[in-house]
Amino acid sequence: xxxxxxxxxxxxLSSEGNAAWGGAYDGDLHGDFARLRRTGPVHEGPVAALLGxxxxxxxxxxxxxxxxxxxxxxxxxxxxxxxxxSEVYKGLDIFGPxxxxxxxxxxxxxxxxxxxxxxRRAAQWWIDKWIAPSVDELMRRFEGTGRADLNLELCxxxxxxxxxxxxxxEDDDPVRWRELIEDMIRPDSPExxxxxxxxxxxxxxxxxxxxxxxxxxxxxxxxxxxxxVEEDDTTRPLTEDEVLGYCRLLLAAGTGTTWRxxxxxxxxxxxxxxxxxxxxxxxSLLRAAIEESVRWEVxxxxxxxxxxxxxxxxxxxxxxxSVLEMCLSAANRDPGRWRDPDVxxxxxxxxxxxxFAGGPHVCLGMHVARAEITEALNALLDRLGDIRLDDSGPxxxxxxxxxxxxxxxxxxxx
Amino acid sequence: xxxxxxTWTVEVDRSTCLGxxxxxxxxxxxxxxxxxxxxxxxxxSGDPDDAVRNAVEACPTRSLRIVER
Numbered sequence: 184x185x186x187x188x189x190x191x192x193x194x195x196l197s198s199e200g201n202a203a204w205g206g207a208y209d210g211d212l213h214g215d216f217a218r219l220r221r222t223g224p225v226h227e228g229p230v231a232a233l234l235g236x237x238x239x240x241x242x243x244x245x246x247x248x249x250x251x252x253x254x255x256x257x258x259x260x261x262x263x264x265x266x267x268x269s270e271v272y273k274g275l276d277i278f279g280p281x282x283x284x285x286x287x288x289x290x291x292x293x294x295x296x297x298x299x300x301x302x303r304r305a306a307q308w309w310i311d312k313w314i315a316p317s318v319d320e321l322m323r324r325f326e327g328t329g330r331a332d333l334n335l336e337l338c339x340x341x342x343x344x345x346x347x348x349x350x351x352x353e354d355d356d357p358v359r360w361r362e363l364i365e366d367m368i369r370p371d372s373p374e375x376x377x378x379x380x381x382x383x384x385x386x387x388x389x390x391x392x393x394x395x396x397x398x399x400x401x402x403x404x405x406x407x408x409x410x411x412v413e414e415d416d417t418t419r420p421l422t423e424d425e426v427l428g429y430c431r432l433l434l435a436a437g438t439g440t441t442w443r444x445x446x447x448x449x450x451x452x453x454x455x456x457x458x459x460x461x462x463x464x465x466x467s468l469l470r471a472a473i474e475e476s477v478r479w480e481v482x483x484x485x486x487x488x489x490x491x492x493x494x495x496x497x498x499x500x501x502x503x504x505s506v507l508e509m510c511l512s513a514a515n516r517d518p519g520r521w522r523d524p525d526v527x528x529x530x531x532x533x534x535x536x537x538x539f540a541g542g543p544h545v546c547l548g549m550h551v552a553r554a555e556i557t558e559a560l561n562a563l564l565d566r567l568g569d570i571r572l573d574d575s576g577p578x579x580x581x582x583x584x585x586x587x588x589x590x591x592x593x594x595x596x597x
Numbered sequence: 598x599x600x601x602x603x604t605w606t607v608e609v610d611r612s613t614c615l616g617x618x619x620x621x622x623x624x625x626x627x628x629x630x631x632x633x634x635x636x637x638x639x640x641x642s643g644d645p646d647d648a649v650r651n652a653v654e655a656c657p658t659r660s661l662r663i664v665e666r
Contacts, residue, residue, distance in 0.1 A: 262659070291615060299634050302618045303625070532647070535623070535655035545617050545657045553622075 186358070193361055194339040194442070196583050196590065203371040205231065205238050205584025212484075212584065213525060216252060216513035224253035225499035230485050230508045231584060238585060239370040244274065249501050250485075250508040254537075256497040257514035260488055260507055261542035264290075267488035269544055271506055277367050277380040278435075279428035283544070288414065290543060296409040296421065297429065300402055301547050306554040309345070312400070314555050317344040318562045326566055330573060333563075333592040334446050342441035342555055346434060349402035351390050364435050383434070384427055391426055406430065433548070440482045441552045443588035448476035448556055449563075450579060450589045451527040453572045458529050463564050472529045473556050477538030479527045482587055484512040486540055511537045512587070567596035603666075607649055609636045610660040620652040620661060628652060636660065 192198045196206035215234050219226060229248045231238040251257055260267040264286055272284035282294045299305065321340055325331040343357045352360065363386075366372075366379035391407055398404040406426045410418040421429070452459040452472060462468045488507045493500070501507065514537045516524035521531070539546035546552070563570060572579065573593040580590050607627065616634035620627075626643030628636050653661040 262657070294615065295634070298616050302616070302630055302634070303621045304618075304630070533623075533651065535651055541655070542657050543615060545619060547617075550618060550622065 189362070190335055190339070190358055193358065193365065194335055196586070196588050200365045200369060201583075201586065203239060203369055204586040205236060206582065206586055206588075208236065208584040209580065209582045212587075213512070213516060216510060216516065219250075219510075220252040220513050220517065223251065223497065223499075224256050225249055225251045225497040225501070230510050234584065236584060246489075247502070247505040248508060249490075249496075249499070249505055250510060251497055252510045252513035253497065254514045254517035254520045257509045257511060257537055258541060260496065260509050261486075261537065261540055261544070264488075264543050266491055266494060267507055267509075268491050269488060271487045271489035276373075277376045278431040279380075279424045280422075281428035281432040282547070283432055292411050292413070293425070294543075294547065296411060297402075297405055297547065300405045301549075301551060303550045306550045309349070309551050310554050310558060313345040313348050314341075314551075314558045317341055317348070318558050320344075322562055322566055329597045330593070330595045333449055333594055334579075334589055335591075337559065337563075338446040338449070338589075338592065339442045341445065341559060342552075343438045345555060346437035350387075350430065350434070351394060351399060351401055351403045355386075360434065361438055364438060367431065368435050368439075380431065383431055387427060387430055391423065391430075402433075403430075436546075437548055437551075439586070441548075441555055443482040443586065444477060444552065445556050445559055446589040446592055447480045447482065447581060447587070448473055448560070449592055450581060451476050451479065452529075452560075453570070453592075453594065455527065456571065458527075459570075462529060462560075466561065466564075468529050469557055469560055470553075471531070471533060472560070473553055474533055474536070474538075475527060475529055475531055476556075478515045478521070478536035480581055480587055481512045481515060481538045484585055484587060485510050511540065567594075570594050570596040603642070603646070605663045605665050606641050607638060607653060608662055608664050609638060610662070611635045611637075613658045614660040615658050617657055619655050619657055623652040623655055624648040 219233055226233050227249050230250045233250055268286050269284055270286055282290055285293055321337050325336050343361050347355060347357045347360050363379045363383055366375045367383060369375050394403045394407040398408050406421055406429050410420055412418050452462060462472050485508050490501055490503055490505045490507055492503045518524050539549040573595045576593055579592055581587060582590055614635040616630055618630060620636050621629060624644040626640055627638060627649055629639045631637045653663060
């Protein structure tokens with residue numbers, strides 16, 4: 184396959200790998216979620232099965248599964264990580280020890296290793312070192328051409344370049360990394376998951392060793408030089424497995440969600456030219472435009488927890504030992520919290536949403552993701568002049584079931 | 598209502614703060630992270646009321662609270 188064909192396949196939500204996440208689904212997902220919220224908010228069964236379109240499950244095994252669909256139940260479950268435990272993700276055998284699957288003090292101690300590199304203030308470090316140069320590099324490739332598919336020429340590659348470069352992988356082919364990541368999280372093939380996970384370990388081993396000997400001003404060095412503060416206040420470096428666990432998790436988290444959220448934000452604005460124009464003229468609206476995008480269309484619709492004691496949630500009794508699927512997308516369009524929740528509106532008053540999840544596992548990369556989207560949108564508005572959707576081909580749409588994103592983002596400009 | 602006329606202040610429980618910086622996003626002129634990476638109030642009247650209330654609501658560990666004067 185040529186480079187372009189590889190990229191097209193990799194970032195086509197209806198391709199084989201993405202279809203395992205329901206990427207090809209093109210129906211009225213939010214209409215279905217609204218019905219499940221109205222008739223729930225809690226139902227027995229996984230979200231995908233309740234939608235009538237089961238997906239391969241990698242988390243639950245034989246456990247009973249329940250799903251919740253409104254703001255109150257999702258928010259309550261996200262906040263109480265003891266009752267609704269992240270250890271459900273320990274069933275995911277591919278990352279190694281990682282913060283997604285840790286709970287309580289263990290989670291706090293391990294997250295603290297990298298948290299300072301992901302604060303709002305640290306976002307400036309990311310902008311200067313990786314975000315702004317990567318935006319510039321990608322923009323140069325198409326800004327003189329008058330047209331581009333921003334899904335394939337910007338949204339996909341930008342977070343991939345930023346993440347791999349922050350790991351000290353600037354000499355590697357970033358697309359090869361994305362292929363490995365896709366295989367590592369592939370829900371329909373445990374074999375491919377394990378192989379990709381092992382290959383990533385092999386590729387990272389020399390990079391980790393190099394950074395241990397000679398730290399750089401980058402994210403990899405945060406893991407190789409960082410220390411965990413133990414219960415008795417002693418400190419220790421991360422083990423090789425813990426460094427790998429962090430790397431695998433953040434490679435996956437950093438390169439998939441921001442790709443699709445940048446595309447969704449652009450799609451929302453380009454589909455509402457008056458709002459795009461308002462943002463162009465008043466860049467202080469960018470913050471609201473991005474938050475509204477993350478509320479309106481979350482890239483990863485569903486997160487999971489293991490219920491550790493008998494509970495009553497949203498009026499439903501759920502026994503200990505069940506899995507709970509929290510539908511963030513449905514919570515973010517709860518009409519009890521947002522008026523006209525299906526409308527994308529940059530002028531909507533800002534209130535907290537669950538687009539970056541919430542509670543102690545709130546997205547580690549949220550400030551960096553916001554910075555990536557902000558830098559990309561500013562560069563597009565500054566450098567491409569009058570940018571608009573190219574309506575000469577099939578119209579771009581947001582599709583997908585568990586993973587949401589745009590089919591394409593063809594634009595003309597200048 | 599500006600912060601100066603408020604009947605309340607906002608307080609941080611440093612013992613439970615995780616340092617995620619959620620508060621710094623919603624109310625950037627009110628909160629900052631200190632050298633230990635925990636939230637601290639730098640200006641009680643730094644942001645509008647609704648921004649501070651958003652930070653309090655969104656805090657992942659409920660480490661912020663409104664205290665009536």
